Amino acid sequence: MQTLVAYVENKPGVLNRVASLARRLAINIDSLTVGPTENEEIARMTIVAHTDEKGAHRLEASLEKLVDVRLAENVSSRALLERDLALIKVSADQQNRPHLMELIKVFRARVVDVAPESLIIEVSGAVDKIDGLLEVLRPFGVLEMARSGRISMTRGGDLLRPPIAPPESFEAVTTESK
Amino acid sequence: MKLTGAEILCESLTRLGVREIFGYPGGAILPVYDALGKSKLHHVLVRHEQGATHMADGYARASGGVGVAMATSGPGATNMVTGIATAMLDSSPVVCITGQVSSKVLGSDAFQEIDITGITMPITKHNVVVSRAEDIARTIREAFVIASSGRPGPVLVDITKDAQQTSAEFDWEASAPKLPPKRQRTNQDQAEFDRAVELLNSAKRPVILAGHGIMVSDAMRAFEQFVRAGNFPVAMTLLGIGCFPAKDPLNLGMMGMHGEAWVNNAIQEADLLIAVGMRFDDRVTGDLRTYAKTARKIHIEIDRAEINKNVKVDAALVGDAREVLEKLIPQIETRDRSPWIRHIAESKGDSAVVDIQSLPDNGHLYAAHVINDIWKETHGEAIVVTDVGQHQMWEAQYYHHNRPRTLITSGGLGTMGFALPAAIGAKFAKPDAEVWVVVGDGGFQMTMSELATIVQEKINIKIAIINNGFLGMVRQWQEFFYDKRYVATPLVAPDFAALANAFGIRGERITKRAEVVPVIRSARESAETVLIDFRVEQEDSVYPMVAAGASLSDMIRRPNSPLVETATEP
């Protein structure tokens, strides 16, 4: 599994280009998240791909060839903070509710919706943690689940900022013969 | 100044230096055609939109500039797909302009509406829908920049009919390209560069693998200096042919599946491969596990995604070939390579020294004779545009190109039907050049309707049909790998000479070797297009051959036959 971060133009169709490229390179995407950045022209993506280092290099370099991608970086080998958010609806009756609440506390999750027969649990954190919670919730009966996909950021002073230099000046291009 | 979107498009194309547009009209692009009629642009009416894209591609490859193709929405646009993919795989700068239904009905399955940007996403370098007249000038300028910069490729601009019809302010200065800023990658770190220099100066058995990127980069001079500085033998890819003169003693010829044996052997024995602007295609490497095992590798390449894709390299110099070569040249220490070069020359054996023309005429007409004669009669100076198949490989083997951009051929996609339209495009790019089409009887039948375009445009090209009565290249595979079961490869064809006549073109049919040179001479004397149907040996095969997926060291050689592999200077 490899993690890439990309800064892309915040406009329609870009997600399609990124997904289409991964498909063309025969690289399966495990999760892809996209959201706005502090600069409204730019969106940030975290792409988790089923591939090896070589595949990630090819994906990274190919992504950067797309006109609408400003930067793509394979961050897999860097110190990363990774977060995934999940909403999990579990069946809960009067009897098992206390037991459930205990587990939720251990995992530092929260109950965000309570109904007579079920609870919705919100949990965020590293993928392992969510998978761990899921594991222990399964016996209670997981009715529904939604996960956000992973977002990642390199730690500390290791900055990954989008290039926002003014557009380069382009040499005149013509059809004239060389 | 207020202009309609259609007028803005024509004005922009004119300012970008476009002279010809290859296209076909229809409802969704009609406003543009109306404006075209009032502009100075010359529109070449094709007979099928695939032809338009190949013409634009041929124009681009012959000139080094951008070729422009145009079509209407729906079927016009989808007919372009093969031509766009052809340009994509060979990194050719083509801009395709398609009409699209009005923006108000986009997405409603309107008449002749098709999502052409969706369809062409994986086969274009970039594509875009324009739905406002005021965006047309900037988008077209951006399309030209994208198509021709870095690693070139096709760009499609889909313009809605209402954008063509509405008026907007035309301000050329204000519509300068505004592409998203990119991270500047300077992969030229000094350590990598030093390692490359060290490898170059310590190699005993170096071979350069010269590719298409040298032409794209316009690096021919720097490349020659580099070759001379290091005394490096040069092997070329199919698309690299012409980047270094064939007559130069350091030029070994084409590598790969149908490369000469001594070229592939040199690669297999080398201790250093210097790949310049080539992408280690599988037709070039054969089985990767056995490819150039003893060689270290340097890759000079503009596209980072190509580094270590197929072949793992020891030093990657990412950048424009000319810039990288110019930086390397002063670092090269001249070495005497005569033992290595002698060794390669020795492995040529007898095959290289016999002139095929001096062999006795045994009553057979071989494609090799035809191509060798075309080479001699044109003094190796013509632009030759080939189709795909056996004749394509024979052209690469027997026509020796000394100048860049004189062999135009579909390498990556291997698109049959490419030659005739691409040659028309090449002729528009180089009106004074002698242009020859070398095409098979199969491929010719795919796009022969463009003969009418030739007549309508009154252009002068020479068409050599290498007519073997078979889809020859596929027949060859059936002969070698399917026990001669010739399923679906014997091919009926019309009388091509008579067909040419029906179009108003002079046609000839040749069946004997003695007739070849006279017909070439008389065709060259004509100021008009001439089509020659060469009835060649039906079951001849291209040798040597590395079977798909086999090792480069494992070549199928020509069984005892009067034909030899190369010819001498004219």
Ligand SMILES: Cc1cc2nc3c(=O)[nH]c(=O)nc-3n(C[C@H](O)[C@H](O)[C@H](O)COP(=O)(O)OP(=O)(O)OC[C@H]3O[C@@H](n4cnc5c(N)ncnc54)[C@H](O)[C@@H]3O)c2cc1C
């Ligand atoms: C029937 C058939 C048989 C074939 N047999 C053979 C064969 O025997 N031998 C053979 O060689 N080919 C053969 N081919 C062709 C083969 O499929 C490839 O098309 C060809 O090898 C590609 O050559 P290339 O890598 O030089 O060019 P391209 O595929 O065009 O690649 C060019 C490379 O140069 C890079 N580049 C572009 N611009 C620059 C720049 N400014 N600076 C630096 N780098 C740049 C690009 O990024 C790219 O990596 C055959 C094709 C067919 C249809």
Ligand SMILES: Cc1ncc(C[n+]2csc(CCOP(=O)(O)OP(=O)(O)O)c2C)c(N)n1
């Ligand atoms: C559009 C397309 N369809 C099929 C092929 C597969 N193909 C490759 S070579 C070849 C035979 C070409 O026959 P012909 O044009 O007569 O040339 P020859 O090999 O006989 O010289 C075929 C069918 C192709 N390359 N392109």
Ligand SMILES: [Mg+2]
């Ligand atoms: Mg044939």
